[in-house]
Amino acid sequence: MENIIKQLQNYTVLCVEDEDGIRKRLVNTLKYYFRGVYEAKNGEDGYYLYNEYKPDLIITDIEMPNKSGISLVEDIRKKDMDTLVIMVTAYSNEEYLLELINLNINQYILKPVNSDSLLTGIIKAFGKRLKEIITFHKDLYFDMEQRELFYKEQLIPLRKRDKEFLLLLHRNRNVVVTYDLIEEYLWRDKSMSITALKTFIKEFRKRIPIEIITNKPQEGYKLINS
Known part of the structure; x- marks a missing residue:
């Protein structure tokens, strides 16, 4: 596990979350793992930062003002199917999540997010990109x-x-x-x-x-x- 975590230092991540407190906690944790961490409070800002920095991973909430996480990923997937995406959601309904299947979401993390569920979701999203x-x-x-x-x-x-x-x-x-x-x-x-x-x-x-x-x-x- 130590070597797998160490490999995350080669990657960058964009965290998109409208609640300031939650975003701050996520970003502080992500800084421990990733070489570069960018943050946005809505999908609109997130899309701008995505185009600016081309992060390897995007972790985004679904429900946000000024452009939802779904709209953000829809715009990204129009030209980019490779960037990893983790959706943070309060919904566990399979039917709801299946609606997003065409967006090629790599992993879902259910709220409330803690450090363990975050790291587990990240490792699952990267899959074989992270070698043991x-x-x-x-x-x-x-x-x-x-x-x-x-x-x-x-x-x-x-x-x-x-x-x-x-x-x-x-x-x-x-x-x-x-x-x-x-x-x-x-x-x-x-x-x-x-x-x-x-x-x-x-x-x-x-x-x-x-x-x-x-x-x-x-x-x-x-x-x-x-």
Whole structure:
């Protein structure tokens, strides 16, 4: 979850809500997650800000003066079907919500909105745009869905045992991964010799483009800076 939330820092959001108190609370929460947060008190102002900043996500109330949230999204969808939209509504009636299906709404959040329902709605709206990743270095990450390692967006070919070792290191990132633990998880029911381990580590280090592990003599291995 931490990595997924961290990825939101790459995106911007527009919050459109006519009630000042509610909008202020939403914006303050959104600033914690997003790189840029814009706010509007009605659909008319919201449409202007949308054209000005082209946010990645729009969170809008439905009932507002000077242009409703529905009218706002209708205008946006005339030329843009890609920007993510979350509708905040007091209505839970399925028939009412189905009327909006052609507007390609990505998610609905029912009022009253709290921090948990807001974050859940945002993550659901982004869907697969947010990857479950493990970051080992600012340029080196493991994509859990693809089960692949990437360095500067380039795929790093790894064997199954290499991937298992990376995940083992991550799960134990605050402690030393002992030789016994490595034998148990990587060799399983087979016996691991010191020679076999040294060969594996040597080849592992060759495959990884940067140094991410350090050896603790007589103990095992640990992620660097972990």
